[in-house]
Amino acid sequence: MRVLTKLLAKVAIQCDGGVTNVEQVASVSRLTPDEVACHVHDLVRLQRSAYAVEAELIGDDRIPPLTETAEELLSSGLTWHVLRMDGEIVAALALIEEDGLIDIDRLMVSPQRHRHGLAKTLIGSLPAGPAVVSTGRDNTPARRLYEALGFTHAEDQEVIPGLWVSSYRRRSSGLAPTH
Numbered sequence: 001m002r003v004l005t006k007l008l009a010k011v012a013i014q015c016d017g018g019v020t021n022v023e024q025v026a027s028v029s030r031l032t033p034d035e036v037a038c039h040v041h042d043l044v045r046l047q048r049s050a051y052a053v054e055a056e057l058i059g060d061d062r063i064p065p066l067t068e069t070a071e072e073l074l075s076s077g078l079t080w081h082v083l084r085m086d087g088e089i090v091a092a093l094a095l096i097e098e099d100g101l102i103d104i105d106r107l108m109v110s111p112q113r114h115r116h117g118l119a120k121t122l123i124g125s126l127p128a129g130p131a132v133v134s135t136g137r138d139n140t141p142a143r144r145l146y147e148a149l150g151f152t153h154a155e156d157q158e159v160i161p162g163l164w165v166s167s168y169r170r171r172s173s174g175l176a177p178t179h
Contacts, residue, residue: 026090026118028125031080040070042089043080047073050108058136060163065106078105081125083118091118095126102131107142114141123149128172137164 031039047065055061078094091109095102104126109118135142137156143166147153151168159165 026083026085026121028081028083028121031082036080037074039082039089040074043082043092044068044070044073046089046092046110047106047108049111053111053114054136054139054142057140058138058164060136062160062163063136065108076105081122083122085113091122093119093122093126100129102126102129104131104133107133119145120149130172131170132167133170134165134167137166139166143168 036043047068051063051065052061055063055066076094078096081093081095082089083091090113092106093104093108094106095104097103104123107119107122131151132154133146133151135146143153146168149170151170154167154169156164156166
């Protein structure tokens with residue numbers, strides 16, 4: 001496992017009825033195929049919880065990662081970058097890189113860790129260069145994130161009847177790689 005970056009993340013914790021901010025060290029690493037196999041059930045669990053949030057936002061639960069099995073995830077051929085806090089995988093990004101183009105196939109953050117900059121950290125750990133990503137057309141938080149990170153809206157497409165996806169493209173990275 002190659003650690004790409006480390007960061008301090010502020011996490012709010014409930015303590016005696018109040019909320020306290022605590023700093024935790026988080027690390028982004030690229031998983032080897034053996035590590036993906038070792039953590040496949042953690043990745044499937046994270047994927048299902050993260051995409052359940054998107055399904056609710058877009059009003060459609062026909063998102064393929066919601067029903068993907070561990071075996072299907074393993075055979076996908078994706079490269080996985082994960083972000084761990086206290087040893088637990090709390091966010092992950094899976095991609096395919098071909099001919100210099102990074103295709104972000106999925107980006108997922110534990111619903112308990114939303115709005116802490118974890119998705120931005122994962123995208124920031126990628127090499128500079130052109131990239132593409134897609135999200136549900138009605139997933140406003142994801143769309144705002146991609147636009148804030150320098151992605152431009154390319155198109156909306158109805159991938160199956162009633163399920164719309166928005167595609168985004170980045171010509172080069174506005175973020176310096178953190179690895």
